[in-house]
Amino acid sequence: MNVPDDLLYTESHEWIKREGNKIRVGITDHAQSELTDVVFVELPKMDRQANAKEAIAVVESVKAASDIYAPLKGTVVEVNKALEADPGLINREPFGQGWIFVLKIDNADALKNLKDAAAYRKQIGGG
Amino acid sequence: MRSTRPLAWAVNEPAQKKTPLYDEHVKRGAKMVPFAGWLMPVQYTGIVEEHQAVRNNVGIFDISHMGQFVISGSGAATWLNTMLTNSIEKLDVGQGQYTFLLNDAAGIIDDLIVYRIGDTKFLLVVNAACVEEDFAWLGRHRSDNVNLGDRSAHFGGVAIQGPRVAELFVNLPARNHIVDVEMEGMSVSIARTGYTGEDGIEVFFFAKDAANFWNTVLEKGKDLGIKPCGLGARDTLRLEMCYPLNGSDLSPKRNPIEAGLGFFVDLTKPNFIGRDILLKTKENGLREKLVPFKMQGKGPPPRPHYSVFENGERIGEVTSGTQSPSLNWGVGMAYIKASHARIGAKIEIEIRGQKFPATIEKKPLYKKS
Incomplete structure (x- = not known):
């Protein structure tokens, strides 16, 4: 399972890419593979504020609906509209075109609360 | 209440029973999940892909988790006719029918297929989650000259479904019929039925033959585009056909008339469990x-x-x-x-x-x- 070294991760299977005072967020390759074919994505509202671990998006597969959480406290400044027309991007390019939203974060220090690739690999049993 | 759930991983669930095909599923990379007390494949490569294989070509499902009862004896037919909603008398030897097992309030304990496999011998194929309850219910109501056996633990089964299934076998039985045959040295029962809306069969065999049968079918079906399929595709296929799933669409609080399945209830039979309440339901309206x-x-x-x-x-x-x-x-x-x-x-x-x-x-x- 692909777990890029240059990203951070959450227990709930989001990946985080730092871009200055913002973070780009999606779900991991492992998560998309567990969810199976994604058929619908409910994006968060622009400018919405969220606390860390607050559910702000929903990814629906054929089988079930799953909440996606804000990894850190922040404000939604970008959402991936492409997912509305092509939710399968999450399955095909989970770390690329399948990103879900961008948060402007209040406190960059909080990034240290997230997992690095090694810790996430361990969590999903990838050694 | 929010209906969404956080991502959660089935692999952390407590131990579940394994079908005789468990190792084959794992070998072929299936994602295993708990279902009705069993560890079952939910998908191999993807629900949509497996679904399309069944709609367009052919797919094979493990149904070994389903229960199999054999009921025999000189009193079997008469007694079963009082336990099940459909009419046993309509069945010739080798023929099966969809039917219900109801409680005293006409609520659905289980939906199942009953095959007449001899003059006085019947095979019931029941839902995995209901094996114990069905068997106990039947046992409690058993009458004289009826033998009741649960062979579930010694048998496995697969469903082979899709428009190209008839290219895989010759001499298939007619729709809703069952035959016993020898194949590749294995004794199997083949029933022309299914849960997908496509042409298809359900095959029952001794547990020891399960892996051999499964792998032989996948090998022979290669050129037809056969795919091993999981419970995910089984669910989407049945839902497109509006076939009910017990535990979701059927329950002890629902009767077959409410469920729109009155066709499988023979109210002209003089007596079966739930009949009086169903008649009242019909009279008073749903x-x-x-x-x-x-x-x-x-x-x-x-x-x-x-x-x-x-x-x-x-x-x-x-x-x-x-x-x-x-x-x-x-x-x-x-x-x-x-x-x-x-x-x-x-x-x-x-x-x-x-x-x-x-x-x-x-x-x-x-x-x-």
């Missing part, structure tokens, strides 16, 4: 009815327990829902107030606090063009 529906626009797919509205009034609840892979559209079934159950009626499904338009449809939701 309170609620199970109806299929289709979402009107692109949006989130419907899911079990979502509320159903018409003109602002809450009229019922979804029991099954998914994104139909054949239609690429949200579909489902819901119990709604019977007075609202009109084909073509505009309803709304509430999803995460927002109402989305849908239409009540005729069965089935998917028809082959």
Whole structure:
């Protein structure tokens, strides 16, 4: 399972890419593979504020609906509209075109609360 | 209550029973999940891909978790006719029928297929989650000259489903019929039935032959595009056909008439458990009815327990829902107030606090063009 070294991760299977005072967020390759074919994505509202671990998006597969959480406290400044027309991007390019939203974060220090690739690999049993 | 759930991993669940095909599923990379006390494949490569394989070519499913009872004896036919809703007397030797096991209130304990495999011998194929309850219920009501056996632990089974199934075997039995044959040194029973809406068979064999049979079929079916399929595709395929799933669309609180399955209830039989209540239900009219529906626009797919509205009034609840892979559209079934159950009626499904338009449809939701 692909777990890029240059990203951070959450227990709930989001990946985080730092871009200055913002973070780009999606779900991991492992998560998309567990969810199976994604058929619908409910994006968060622009400018919405969220606390860390607050559910702000929903990814629906054929089988079930799953909440996606804000990894850190922040404000939604970008959402991936492409997912509305092509939710399968999450399955095909989970770390690329399948990103879900961008948060402007209040406190960059909080990034240290997230997992690095090694810790996430361990969590999903990838050694 | 939010109906969404956080990502959770089935692999951390406590120990579950394994079918005789468990190792084959793992070898072929299936994602295993707990289902009705069993560890079953939910998918191999993807639900949509497996679904399409069954609609277009052929797919094979492990159904070894289902229960198999053998009922025999000079009193078997007469007694079974009082335990099940459909008419056993309609069955010739080698023929099967869909039927219900009801409780005293006419609620559904289980839906099952009964085959007459001898003059006084019957095979019942029941839902995995209901094996113990069904067997106990039958045992409690057993009458003289009836032998009741549960052979579930010693047998496995597969469903082979799809329009090309008849290219894989010759001399298949007719629809709803069952035959015993020898294949590749294995004794198997082949029944022309299924849960997908496609032509297909269900095959039962000794547990020791399971892996051999499974691998032989996959090898022989290669050129037909056969795929091993999981419970995910089994669910989307059955829902497109509006076949009910016990535990979701059927329950001890629902009767077959409410579920729209009165066709499998023979009220002309003089006596069977639940008959009097069903007659009363028919006389007094239904309170609620199970109806299929289709979402009107692109949006989130419907899911079990979502509320159903018409003109602002809450009229019922979804029991099954998914994104139909054949239609690429949200579909489902819901119990709604019977007075609202009109084909073509505009309803709304509430999803995460927002109402989305849908239409009540005729069965089935998917028809082959």
